[in-house]
Amino acid sequence: MGTGQGQKTVGRIVGGDSVSLEIEGLNEATLELDELLVSENSPSDYTVLKINGMRYGTSVSNEIPVKAVDADHKADTPVRERDAMFYMARPVLRYNDGRLGIPKVIPAIWSQVRRAEKHDFEFLTNASPDTIFIGKIRSGSRVLDIDIRLNGRDLLTHHVMIPATTGRGKSNLVKVMLWSILNSGRFGILLLDSHDEYYGRTGHGLREHPYAGERLAYYSTDSVPGSYSLVINLESIEPDHFEGILSFTEAQKQAISLYHRTFREKWIEAMVKGKEIRESVSDITIRVIQRKLRRVLGIYEEGGKIRCENSVFSADSGTTTLRDIVRFLESGKTVILDTSRLGDDGELLIGSIVAGRIFSLYRNYKGSGELDTKAPVSIVIEEAPRILSEEKIAEEGNIYSTIAREGRKFNVGLIAITQLTSVIPRTILSNINTKIILGNEMAIEREAIINSAVQDLSDQDRSIASLDKGEAIVSSIFTRFAVPVYTPEFQQIVESSEKPMKHQEGLIM
Ligand SMILES: Nc1ncnc2c1ncn2[C@@H]1O[C@H](COP(=O)(O)OP(=O)(O)O)[C@@H](O)[C@H]1O
Ligand SMILES: [Mg+2]
Structure with a gap:
């Protein structure tokens, strides 16, 4: 095996149980929340641990196991004590002879642990065009060069929630995911963009994607070259x-x-x-x-x-808008509706119109056996409580709550972005099978997020509170554990994807 920082022992297991092992820090290593450690029997048999907490303590010397110090040793017994850091870590993955699973055994006591490295996760790599890029594996604040990609059909049709306080990188994450979806061309995305921040009218945006010409449709009331005009005929609106x-x-x-x-x-x-x-x-x-x-x-x-x-x-124009949007979505395109000049209600109404049409069409496709010929569709909504809060759903519900509950059967999903999780009913939250959790300093919101997550995140409160911009925890029925990820800045993705094109241009000149 290779050498380097990663192979250095940073601690040893001194106690704990199957959910939380206690690790004594060694060799002056400073470990972080969410840091991934490895306890290795052999290169083909190892357990990955994730740090969820830490405390100060006192340790006896490195050489003598703690159990050697029994309760009744005399005060004058020469035991060398030193200050030490102790970490709580959860065993999250076990790799054993080519098989990957949730750990069913815990590493032996006194086992040494090292920091996780890229090679520990290489088996997770999956670069099929049907996958959607979320970010890279993160170990504390260190980023490992391993992509986290999830199967797009699973991810989108089982709904996604992105909870976080303002400014933690929700929009950036969605842009990065949409960039990857544009690469794939297999999923229809409807995005209601009330800040007109995704297309990139000025500055970076999805319009820079190499496939934007074929796969991105931008509707706005304030047209730019290549955009469609956002006009909805009154006859498209139903009670x-x-x-x-x-x-x-x-x-x-x-x-x-x-x-x-x-x-x-x-x-x-x-x-x-x-x-x-x-x-x-x-x-x-x-x-x-x-x-x-x-x-x-x-x-x-x-x-x-x-x-x-x-x-x-409009009473007389916009008669084909809805039909066109639906056709784009069915054929795996991303449709951005710039609703920045509309009020809240107007924006949500347009969303309802399109979502309602898609949902009923897809339900019919299922009946007629055509569903597999249509791209799965996901609808991105910012400030989801505007339509998914207890109060808004009331007794009869609305199209969004219907999609949350039944959309999966018809390949229609939601990507719900929200600052508030606590106001969304549990029945809706439990239908959202992937949560990409970004930073949140509000304890009540963290509690709501933790309570609605797929994995047991009860020990993640501190981690979620201390997530920096772009840092997230992905909790999903499609991940084996709550994976710490880092989503790069959109700009970087654009720049790295543009390199090959620039190079070609250079050759022509
Ligand atoms: N991964 C990241 N790395 C560095 N800066 C980021 C990252 N994600 C977002 N930012 C920056 O943080 C700011 C807020 O991000 P944004 O995605 O708009 O947050 P939100 O939608 O949660 O309010 C933006 O200026 C953005 O460029
Ligand atoms: Mg935002």
Whole structure:
């Protein structure tokens, strides 16, 4: 085996149990939270340990095992004591004769441990085009050059949550994942971008991807070369799309339902114009609905004509937008909707419209046996509690909670980005099978994250609190343990991918 820092003994196991081993630090090594250690019987039989805590203590000399000091030794017995660091570490992986698994035995007491190195994880490498890059294995704050990639279909259809406080790198992580998805071209992604930060209108963004021309569709109200204009025809909007976004009273719901039944897809127009219907509906009810529609859609009536304050919703254009977006998604493209000029409700409504259409189409594809010919689709939502909180889901639920619960069967998933996990109902959280946890200084949020994770993360509270920008813990039914990862800055990914192209250009010149 090779030499180098990694092979140096940094500690020895002095006690503990199957969940938490106690390791005494040796050779002045300073070990960190989330650092990965290896206790090795032989190069083909070793256990990986992850540090979850540490404390000061006193140790007897290096040579004498601690158990040699029994409780009743006399004060004058010459025992050499020294200050030492003790670490709590969980056995997370065992590699034995080519097989990889959750450790069923713990390393022998007094075993020496060393730092984990790249070669310890080489068996995990998987570079199929169906995988999605999350980041590199992290050992404490040290990054090992091993990619963490997860099978895209599993990952996306079983939903992903990315919880973290602001500024910890959520958007960066999503950009990096989407870059990898654009490489693969096998997954449809719908991204509602309320900050217009993903495409890269100015600065770095997904538009720089070598396949952006074929695989990326950018919709905006403020067009740039190559973009599509974001206009949704009013006829695409169904009453259900408002669920979880706008709340209506029973009387209002009834009125909407009557208008929808009478005027079909022209119901909004009829409502805004206050057209008469056979059944009696109070004028006040109609006026309240009109006001709500104006606030959310910017739609109103003037001189018998439908007008729109923003250019997003329209009575006469945008008739193919929805169909086009759906077609892009089905064929494995990434669709970014720049909703930065819309209000919250308008953005969520567009999301509902597209998500609703995709979900019902995919459900039909499943029925007709065509589902396997369509790319799995995932919908990225920022500030997920806007539509997934207890309050927003209420009794009847909305399209997002439906997707969280049933989407897997139809290859439709969610990537829910959130600062708050505690407000999302447990039934939703338990359906989200991968959590990419970034830093979080709020204890209540950490608790909610830990309680909803797939693996037992009860000993990870300190780790999560101390994660730096880009550092994460991936807890997933598709990873064997809660893997510490580091997601590089997007810029670096762009630059490293561009190198071969620049080189070619250089040759031509
Ligand atoms: N892996 C990383 N390494 C270094 N800086 C990062 C990393 N991820 C994000 N940043 C920087 O941190 C800032 C916030 O990142 P961002 O992804 O916007 O966070 P969030 O979406 O969680 O608010 C940005 O300036 C970004 O460039
Ligand atoms: Mg962000």
